[in-house]
């Protein structure tokens with residue numbers, strides 16, 4: 001150092017050297033702290049590298065596969081680093097129950113990634129905390145009552161008929177089709193018409209302005225998109241850059257377009273004009289009116305509809321939502337509801353194409369139930385299709401649409417000698433949980449029988465969590481399942497799926513955090529030659 005000063009370096013060089021020394025020292029100190037972190041807490045796991053932690057493993061294996069490998073190597077509960085952020089990952093059913101249900105008051109929230117938030121959409125239900133979350137969740141829960149879902153099923157069927165028309169055109173040509181485009185179009189149409197009251201035909205019109213801008217809100221795989229990597233590895237730097245408009249995650253033009261679109265007021269007018277049922281907007285309007293009239297007694301939720309027992313408290317209904325909060329929930333519905341449901345339908349089609357015996361059994365059930373119900377496809381008839389539920393459940397086991405659950409510890413917590421510190425992120429890797437051979441022998445095999453009533457009873461209820469569990473489970477679960485069942489029933493009355501030479505032999509998913517197949521799931525769709533003629537009349 002003395003030598004450096006002696007050679008008379010300029011102030012700039014001194015500053016650069018000093019900065020470097022401070023930077024390297026803090027990096028080494030931080031790395032040593034990371035290496036000791038989980039040993040101190042008695043949690044096993046891989047040793048982290050400087051700066052990137054264990055992110056190299058995710059790049060090497062892919063997000064869900066890495067979870068599986070780590071669980072096999074270190075056991076059911078382990079710790080690793082995403083960049084410099086520690087993560088505890090568990091497939092231990094007792095710890096899962098404790099985090100999601102028993103000790104929910106400690107694990108109420110998820111980690112909010114500041115760099116990903118953008119106004120006015122920074123109040124997503126999935127990311128808001130504590131009291132704000134409770135109030136908004138309570139209000140939104142009124143969107144998904146049986147009564148509202150029943151009226152939604154008509155709109156869902158209209159979108160499903162539209163989907164069938166498109167599938168018919170494909171079948172009339174050579175039958176080869178990439179399910180993703182069709183099912184995403186369908187689920188987007190459903191959300192737009194059920195939640196916001198405007199109809200689009202996204203399959204026919206993929207360049208529709210609103211669709212184009214909505215799709216810009218979806219991020220790519222975390223190992224492919226350098227912006228995503230920046231957020232994970234250097235969250236503070238990413239937040240700093242975003243706040244100064246130096247890092248663009250979502251095109252400004254799309255955010256402005258959606259803001260200007262003002263679907264809330266558009267939908268409000270439509271509802272008044274045409275008396276259309278729209279679950280999301282309607283709940284918001286009803287809530288606004290109730291708060292204004294001071295009608296805040298417990299809403300019309302019966303026990304079977306409302307899993308959020310602790311949200312029934314009337315005080316949570318007192319809050320009037322701000323415009324930013326309403327906007328955020330609308331965007332949240334689109335983001336949470338479109339791709340998850342579309343991927344599930346796509347992967348159900350794949351499983352059916354690969355397992356013709358299962359598909360035939362499903363078609364037989366659909367024919368049978370519809371024959372007994374005058375061919376009517378509605379929310380009541382689909383409830384009677386128990387084999388269909390087994391097919392959906394098994395597909396969601398193999399390919400859970402969201403590949404992990406996440407909670408944040410709000411205080412120190414101890415579990416069987418392991419210490420979970422306040423501020424610690426806990427993850428339940430669904431891919432690894434649903435492929436645990438002790439719970440699901442030969443986990444890579446598609447076998448709907450795993451979900452027969454008898455077999456379900458043999459398993460712990462936390463062994464199968466495609467929609468999460470506890471008060472913060474998926475808000476749209478009943479909506480999504482109804483939508484999937486109506487569409488699948490409608491498809492099975494006319495078509496069957498088959499594989500073709502472009503069909504992947506197995507499905508690999510990317511690291512986006514969703515069950516997004518890495519390569520397109522190309523299938524054949526054929527008009528069923530054994531069609532039940534009485535149903536064809538419908």
Ligand code: HEM
Pocket residue numbers: 125126127137332333336337338340341344400401402404405406465466467468469470471472473474475476477479480
């Ligand atoms: C097959 C379809 C779907 C799957 C597999 C799925 C899965 C999930 C999962 C795993 C979670 C996290 C649960 C937890 O942490 O315990 C979640 C949360 C959520 N989902 Fe879904 N979802 C689906 C469809 C939908 C739809 C259609 C909507 C809305 C219309 C929706 C809205 C939400 C919301 C708002 C949350 C956050 C809940 C909160 O933090 O309170 N989801 N979903």
